[in-house]
Amino acid sequence: MSVDLQEHPQVSDTLPLEWKYISEGGATIVFSYEGPPDPRFDGMVLRLRKCAAGTEPEIQYDEPDDPMIEYQRKCMERLFPRAHLPRLCSAIVDEPWLRALAVAHESSRPADRRHTDHIDYSRTKAVLATDLIGSEGLAIEIKPKWGFLPSPHHLSSRTREIKRQTCRFCMHSRMKAAQGDHAGVGYCPLDLFSGQADRMESAVEGLWEAWLSSEGAINNMKVFVDGQVIKPNRISILAGKLNQGESDLNVLRDSFTSTYLPLLVETPVLATLSKLQRTLDVLDIEGLSALWHRTLLSYTDTHAGPDDDEVPLSPVGQSSPLFSSPDPTMKEWAEFLDTYLSHHAMTEPDMEDKQRMNYARPRSADLRYYLIAYLLSATFKDCSIIIKPALGGVNAGEPAQGKVTVIDLDPKSMDRLRKWEKLDQEIAESYSQVDASDRKVCVDSNL
Ligand SMILES: O=P(O)(O)O[C@@H]1[C@@H](OP(=O)(O)O)[C@H](OP(=O)(O)O)[C@H](O)[C@H](OP(=O)(O)O)[C@H]1OP(=O)(O)O
Ligand SMILES: Nc1ncnc2c1ncn2[C@@H]1O[C@H](COP(=O)(O)OP(=O)(O)OP(=O)(O)O)[C@@H](O)[C@H]1O
Structure with a gap:
């Protein structure tokens, strides 16, 4: 395993009881550091991926850093000033330490969550993020x-x-x-x-x-x-x-x-979030689905073989042997943002964009743009803000003195589009x- 220990703090250098359970969502569970002073962990939380109860995924050696970190750096930092985002970095965890952490803190978790899922012990990487709640005061x-x-x-x-x-x-x-x-x-x-x-x-x-x-x-x-x-x-x-x-x-x-x-x-932050949600979801899921089906119909007309007369059109966002709709790679996310930001100066009205894209009559050639835009809008429709x-x-x-920070900015995937529809x-x-x-x-x- 080739990892730079300088950049990746080893969480097992700490004791599980030096972390305090904060909260959890559907995908991750979060603990804050309360141990002796340590510049690697002071003021930080540990965000760990969970898996469904009863599942035991295989340990992934050479696991890449959580994609959330690169996604935030390459995408989110272009949309929000850093002051409104937690600082994120990758950390090393191991199975014995994660199991000990789970045992130590299981009683702090809500009962419904305990029945549904647990920490994914197979992970070797976790995310350290700025602790936005802190151990003192209100949030x-x-x-x-x-x-x-x-x-x-x-x-x-x-x-x-x-x-x-x-x-x-x-x-x-x-x-x-x-x-x-x-x-x-x-x-x-x-x-x-x-x-x-x-x-x-x-x-x-x-x-x-x-x-x-x-x-x-x-x-x-x-x-x-x-x-x-x-x-x-x-x-x-x-x-x-x-x-x-x-x-x-x-x-x-x-x-x-x-x-x-x-x-x-x-x-x-609120004005930025609202603008992002709105300008990334200009077609509504109904318009996006109609564009998807129109595009697939014309595509199958030109690409289907002689025996493919009855090829069923796949639901919105779903790949088929005839038409592929993969999740965006990091490179594609970055390119998407180049385009999006060239259309929407974050401070200017977006008249120019309306003319360029003609939202009233979206073109099949822009389908991929609209799909990725919808995924990004879904992240902003589901994120949270912490006000301290x-x-x-x-x-x-x-x-007003204090801080407003956006969290839970994970990318959404194409297979959700059908659910959203x-x-x-x-x-x-x-x-x-x-x-x-x-x-x-x-x-x-x-x-
Ligand atoms: O679809 P929604 O609006 O119900 O949002 C889901 C949320 O439900 P909510 O309505 O906020 O209670 C849902 O929240 P809960 O887990 O119910 O607290 C999740 O945030 C879900 O996203 P993900 O599956 O964790 O990526 C969210 O799903 P996505 O829409 O982001 O796929
Ligand atoms: N940087 C942070 N500082 C303090 N608390 C945090 C931080 N990040 C997350 N939390 C807490 O942990 C909880 C779970 O984190 P998060 O919302 O990112 O998880 P999730 O599983 O992706 O959620 P969801 O199911 O809503 O998508 C948050 O609701 C919040 O209470």
Whole structure:
């Protein structure tokens, strides 16, 4: 195994109990370093890949660094200033150490996660990232989700009215709630992304109420106090930090909102995220799917052999013997960004791009561009932001002090496109059953 130990800290130099469980998502689990001072690990978290319970993948010798690291360097750093991204580097782990870590921290994990998956012990590489929560003070994590209404050009007559009035998140939440799942009903991402302080305040209040009523189970907001996730059943710890020891819930909500709102209003991160989501998903999954099928039809007309009359067209994004649709390589991601950024100066209006690409009549020649763009938009529709006020607190009349950082920027893959198409149909269909007078009106401030 040829690795540069200078650049790749050996995590087994630390003890498993020198790490503290922070949280986890569907794919990774994260621990923060709490051991004796060590410049390699101080202020860092360890992000480890998980695998499904009951599976034991084979150890991968000569494992490459997690692609997330190169993806962030080559793509994300071109879209966000570094100040809004965690610093990432690769680290070496080994099976005995990972197993010992898992045993030491299993009891900190939520029960539903313990039944579903565990650390992937076969990995020899992990990611070290800046610890954005820290061991002191307050922090929240918000998963904002989709911040725009689709353009009408490519919506079918079946969905146009519905998808233009109610945002995808609000429709999805209603569907999830009807199915008995936790959902952030009452929070609307279009308010959070509006750039208007009063609407952003409603969004934070919506998140707060959903956090309370779901007992902290919604995935759109996590609350951290002194490095630990706090659920509403331990709200007194949060109240203490907000200097609201004896307060009722409304006072606490107002204090919570006024702690985070100034940072959210001032950060450029939300505007960047919303612009990226919108300009990378200009066709909606409906338009992308139509372009895919139109392209495949003309392709099979010219490329199918005499016996291929009945070749079924593969679903959107899915490779077939006749038409390949691989995941982008790192080189292709970088080239895609060259093109995207040449069309969209991140600070200028994108008129020029509209003329060049003619979104109303997308060309088959641009199919690959639109596919990759959609994958990238999906990353931004699913990422999270961590908001950490400065330890001194917020002083009235002064600019908000603190940090807003984007996390969970992993690339998505082509095989998701079919899932997104189906889910989109299911969400719109389900919302069409809601009485018209009961449908939400979501306002996209960028339209
Ligand atoms: O499709 P969505 O909007 O439901 O998003 C999924 C998320 O569900 P949500 O609606 O936010 O509760 C879902 O969140 P949970 O795991 O349910 O917390 C994941 O983030 C999933 O991405 P991945 O499979 O981890 O890459 C997300 O899937 P992708 O859409 O990013 O494929
Ligand atoms: N740099 C960081 N500093 C502090 N905490 C972090 C950091 N990165 C991730 N976390 C915590 O770990 C959790 C899991 O990380 P992440 O969201 O990247 O995992 P994931 O499995 O990719 O999630 P998802 O299923 O939502 O795609 C986050 O929700 C956050 O609470």
